[in-house]
Amino acid sequence: MQALTVKPGTAESLCLAEVPDPVPSSDELLVDGVSLGVCGTDREIASGHYGWPPPGRDRLVLGHESLGRVAQTVPGSGFEVGDLVAGVVRRPDPVPCGACARGEFDMCRNGRYAERGIKDLDGYGSEQWCVETGYATKVNSELTRVGMLMEPTxxxxxxxxxxxxxxxxxxxxxxxxxxxxxxxxxxxxxxxxxxxxxxxxxxxxxxxxxxxxxxxxxxxxxxxxxxxxxxxxxxxxxxxxxxxxxxxxxxxxxxxxxxxxxxxxxxxxxxxxxxxxxxxxxxxxxxxxxxxxxSVNANLRHYRQAADALAAADIDWLEGLITRRVPLSRAIDAFEPRDGDVKVVIDIGSA
CATH class of the missing domain: 3.40.50.720 (NAD(P)-binding Rossmann-like Domain)
Known part of the structure; x- marks a missing residue:
């Protein structure tokens, strides 16, 4: 499958690459990518100023503002095939610190957390991705065009x-x-x-x-x-x-x-x-x-709050935030700022 990858610390290394298809573990959803938001953090990583690849690798699959549709579920997880979902970005550190141990991993005290598409974990910028059931958030089915706004919300x-x-x-x-x-x-x-x-x-x-x-x-x-x-x-x-x-x-x-x-x-x-x-x-x-x-990042509680806020918002107004959309085949274009840009989105697959 195709994925948007970068070599952290190396400018002009952003590219579309063929990567192995994901294989979900027993507690992971298999998700078809729908769309991906692009933000300043992504541009910093693409410019070589930031980011860490997974251990033992030199390239990172980029993308943390995710929206996907469940292709394969886990029995008893509460998710069904076809559900729209967003993946949580941060994972608690393995030690863990006191905050991470209590589910407040957005307030990690020792910096050993990992983040999808940013630090030590591949992101969601691929045609398919996997996410643990405990780190997936349902997105209202009416938000198929704007659900990638979940993470910034x-x-x-x-x-x-x-x-x-x-x-x-x-x-x-x-x-x-x-x-x-x-x-x-x-x-x-x-x-x-x-x-x-x-x-x-x-x-x-x-x-x-x-x-x-x-x-x-x-x-x-x-x-x-x-x-x-x-x-x-x-x-x-x-x-x-x-x-x-x-x-x-x-x-x-x-x-x-x-x-x-x-x-x-x-x-x-x-x-x-x-x-x-x-x-x-x-x-x-x-x-x-x-x-x-x-204030930075978010924990699971904030994902639930964001889901409620987006569900209550005017969809036409939310869509107005998205001023440019590009297909995955032209994903590199999303990283070139243009006058009038508010939110740029990469469309990965059909909603």
Missing amino acids: TVVAKAWEQVYRVGERSWFDPRRVLVTGAGPIGLLAALLGVQRRLDVHVLDRVTDGPKPGLVESLGATYHHEPIEDVATRLCPDVIIEATGASQVVISAMSTTAHYGILCLTGVSPPGRTVHIDAGALNRDIVLENDAVVG
């Missing part, structure tokens, strides 16, 4: 969970949220904010293309001015930061309301220097009881 489901867990250390009644960045993570964070009946605002630097319309069709408000101006005017209770832009991150730290929460989901590139008044920043955070929390 888990990321923001966890982020919102973290926000509420931090906020509920005291009385917490958030009303207004500012999301910085209108990429897939930012837009999905806005969706979950709207589903929580919050007053949602989204900030991005572009003034045209699909992003403003996607925000407005959610019933949220789009902004493109500097964050200092927007956040000072709005005084948001919560900021979900999804750009990873160093200056935006720093500005967000000092522009929430009192007892505000900033959740960082964007990953900043190293080597950027930003000049700040560290004393003033510290003073604001302490005197206002503010909190800054980082």
Whole structure:
């Protein structure tokens, strides 16, 4: 079968290759690939900046934003042939640490976890793949065109969970949220904010293309001015930061309301220097009881939350996030950014 493979650490090594057909173990589903989302992590791996192949190999099957259809099931697993499923990305470390031992493998303490398509495990970028029954999530059958959004939705489901867990250390009644960045993570964070009946605002630097319309069709408000101006005017209770832009991150730290929460989901590139008044920043955070929390990855609970969120969303709006689709035969094209891209998807097989 064909698979999208890369040699981690080597730029321009991304290619379609013939690999052996998967053979499921006694507790694994055999899944026909339907589609695969492409994100910044995938592009970093393809550029040679990130990623680890499975032990004893030099190439990795890429892809972690999966959607497939069950071709062969496991009796008593609760899955049927024909079910749409998404595969969980992370696996707990084998030691395990305390968090992994309790199912919170997204919070692994020793870094020995593995991740499909990223670290030590092949991903879902192939015509067929296998997944353990305990790491497969059913996707609503109506989401055949958009179900690959499951994994990025888990990321923001966890982020919102973290926000509420931090906020509920005291009385917490958030009303207004500012999301910085209108990429897939930012837009999905806005969706979950709207589903929580919050007053949602989204900030991005572009003034045209699909992003403003996607925000407005959610019933949220789009902004493109500097964050200092927007956040000072709005005084948001919560900021979900999804750009990873160093200056935006720093500005967000000092522009929430009192007892505000900033959740960082964007990953900043190293080597950027930003000049700040560290004393003033510290003073604001302490005197206002503010909190800054980082959030990455997801556990099984967040997959269930994401499945519920997508099932409740408007399918036409979700499909609007997907601005470009390419067949597996032209998968390499998905890694070349184009103006107006929001989410790029590789179609692997028929839905």
